[in-house]
Amino acid sequence: MLYLLIHDSIGVSNVSNEVHFLYPRWYEQLTGGTFPVNDVTWQYPPGAGLVFLFPAVLPFLGYFQAFLVLTLLADAVVTLALARRGRSLAGAWMWTAGLPLLLNVPHGRFDIEVTALAVLALLSAGRRPRLGGMFAAFGALIKVWPLLTLVGAERGRTSRQAWLSAAAAAAALLAVLALGFRNSLGFLQQQGARGVQIESLGGTALSLMRASGMPIWIESRYGALEFSGMHVAIVAQVSMLLTATAFGWLMLWRGRASRWTAATPFDAALAAVLLFTVTSRVISPQYLVWLIGLAAVCLTSRHTTQRPVACVLLAASVVTALAFPTYYLEVMYGSALGNTLMVLRNGLLITATLLSCRRLWKATASTTASATAPKTAPTPSEPTPSKPTPSKPML
Template identity: 25%
Template sequence: MFIFTFLTLRNYLNHALATTLVKVNSFKVFARSIPGLIFTWLITRYFLFQFITLKFYYPEGKWLKGDVELYQFWSLGLIQRIFPINESMWQYPPLAGFIFTIPQYVFGNSNIGFIFTMIFFDFLILVTILKFGRSLFERKIPVSLDGFAGAWFWIIWPILMGPLLLTRFDLVPTFFAILGLIAVYEKRINLASFLITIGTLLKLWPILILSILDKKVIQKMILPISIFSALILILIELISVGSLSFLENQSSRGLQVESVAAILFVIYKLLGGNVEYPFRFGSLEVEAIFANQIAILLNISTLIFFVIIFILNIKERLSILNIFEKSLIVIIFAIGLSRVFSPQFWIWIGGLSALVVIFKSTKLKRVILLLSISALFTQILYPALYVGLLSGEFFPSLIQIIRIVLFVSAMILSFKLLIQSSKKRVTDV
């Protein structure tokens, strides 16, 4: 009887093990298949679309399309080639105006049309990251998941940051920044110059990529970027009105409640301090003692940081990190030292992180993990608990504190990597 029981148990365990191995192998095959990737992208984006259009319940989901409705309002003037003038919420470089008109021209409906346009750019980002990852794999460069890791990361990213991803224009400059970085990696300098110029004229942050590029690459890119920028700006100015009106609005912004530095005022208000959040320049800004001084200090700190990074990079002291890792780090610091930290900034981080995780040797795994958790807390906070944060309620304030602590932790880890890089000279990946 004992022998029979033993044999039965052994057969059961062998069968269970075999079944598990089959499932594991099936998962590995699925994770490395383009049909599996596309299928998952379709499913996730279907749910995102349903959340945005309120077909499926999403906490305070009515606020997700707030910016989309604003884009629609702007597009009515933009299709007449008139930029928003004396409009404090217009803070986009001139080329952004063209993107805002696409839904009106193509779909005749800026609300749903804009979301479909962003789904298109979302798919372009996925294809770009997948193609790059697979090309590295085919060249025998050590990559994760046979080059599929970055694409899977991008598919999963909106599960962390939420359906907001498809309701914000930031997908477009992120797409061009990704293309520009890949072009730099492939040593296609003129193409990279053009792509980074386009990204910068859509939203300014892609120009920060220049601060971490090789000295010789920067020298080769300065002239093409200057020429491309001048030609595009002159053309837009000739055929439109008010294309440079965004500059004044950008410079006038104060300290936004969601920014890293504003956490001091969130805590102060939680403890009963007198803090107000008036709506100015498209966001809720901190109005309290020392708020303006802190905003000025942030501007100075940002300038100092990028000067230091630029000098270290020119002296080839950051070469232990590849260009994708360095780009992610400088964008993390650009956001962390900014007066503003809007939820859509996570789109930038998600796109750059997807490039980073392609490489097996990446040193930013812990940084990206911290960022991912912080992004999840952002989704919990906005839009569902946002009003509670403004009112100084305990739970929303706690979520904001955790979110910022995680982000600052990622900044600290990134800074340590930069310090290590400045002490070593290793050939760039």
């Protein structure tokens, strides 16, 4: 993977451009005491600035080399954490075998670092919910999605501790960054103006419309390729409506869930991130890094319901690498090959999402098991069961 990143000669050979040119530019601004100003490519919460400042710790290396050191360290942390969890190495194998399917993309972005925080949040939240909440907050201040790792925390004390810890950690880090840097919340302006990116689910629909002759074209905006023209605004609105619906489903699931296992927080986190990924106006290839990491955490538990989902995600990773960087020009031009790759990849993501949500619901919120449970009273020779624990209030 590192060889491919350094030589950068597969398909569109610009995978490493961000580490070579974009991140160093942000680094210079951050060392000057300000977050990027009037920069449409800066779309990240202020915690991301700490990632881009890390090379300052290794001044004897160039920026590219120092950033690779940070990424490799985060990669190793994930591998070690997964390998030490439980008796099975399935999770560690999912991570180490899944990432190379994305070719040179994972180490050319900073998503491995964010995924490491999400993995640590999930693996530590069971016994130490406050620590899990802290890791989730730090990840959310780099990219928002790690906050979804808390959605499956069991209702009651565990959930309260995790969410309160996350809120306190986020507030503390935001205060430090606001005191140390200017324009720490400037990213909000860029996020609100994002359009429909060509690799998203809505983008695939628009690409097919363009192939049928509709006046739809591609423009480079906010550091990505987005669609403009007929029906684009409608597709963007539908995407946001679907995201709101996904959030509603998650809240319904939390309200109906009645059975928690050790794997439920892991499974819920994967389902939540899948929901928000497929309904987003933007799907970048590095999003698969998140999904591989979360699926790997699920596989560390023998109680997980997400094994079939992990297999689908591995297939989606292969197709993603074909779409970017291998045949990205075909995707840009909306050729038959490009559209086929996008339909297949996004179809696999939809399949993984529906499968994940269905299996999570069936395992935790379905009433089938409780309806068929025996209701006979114990015989005198049986030990008297302990008084049932009152149901815990929902967060």
